[in-house]
């Protein structure tokens with residue numbers, strides 16, 4: 280069962296990423312004139328169809344770390360994850376086409392700090408301006424950790440775990456809060472809830488938890504995610520949904536797409552056609568939609584064209600299979 284879910288999540292994420300790669304940075308107006316309807320090639324990064332980017336690469340690096348013995352129970356081995364992230368940047372480890380491309384600013388700075396010997400939880404830049412979506416895009420495998428899998432998760436412990444893993448590249452609590460809300464929704468989908476139900480439950484849990492965090496870092500950041508916490512998100516008009524590389528925009532945009540569509544394909548195409556940070560919005564929405572609709576919901580022709588599909592499936596089996 281867990282292998283099935285890990286496959287759906289990892290494949291769903293990589294397909295969403297690959298759909299967005301050829302049109303990354305291009306605005307929504309261009310997508311209105313020329314919507315993405317399937318896997319394209321070349322474009323922004325000059326890559327063949329089915330090529331995924333940093334979002335998937337760093338997700339797979341984290342999945343590798345968590346797949347090691349004990350990785351899904353205690354504190355993840357962040358030194359191991361850091362080594363893999365360095366190898367991704369320097370040696371094209373876990374890349375689609377043996378080429379590292381599409382590296383975010385905070386992520387690059389963090390990896391350079393790791394190479395200089397800074398400890399993992401202190402490596403990520405942590406100013407308010409360092410709130411890109413680079414931790415959000417790679418955090419998903421954490422949902423398979425025992426802390427997040429508990430029947431009644433210890434949310435302060437889940438926050439601490441999420442913060443530690445996010446902080447390797449992004450140390451500001453706004454980024455951690457985005458990751459935390461994303462994992463709450465992903466957890467509900469993993470339990471078999473439909474998107475609206477998973478969001479409603481995540482919202483309720485997050486609001487309840489927030490009130491125990493008075494004046495803490497999460498509490499100070501919640502107004503940035505007011506649309507999530509207050510429940511207005513699904514009803515927003517497209518013009519109110521932004522799709523830049525800002526962590527708040529990406530979380531809201533991906534969830535909005537999930538909540539307003541009812542198939543994997545419609546969800547990820549809506550995400551990519553919002554424009555701008557198309558691959559990351561696609562990856563986050565694709566992962567949620569993969570969990571919601573399962574691997575069978577992902578169009579077969581997209582899976583067939585996906586770079587390193589067999590390697591991703593092997594990784595999913597190693598991540599999800601051991602605890603069965």
Ligand SMILES: [Mg+2]
Nearest residue numbers: 332333381558
């Ligand atoms: Mg990318």
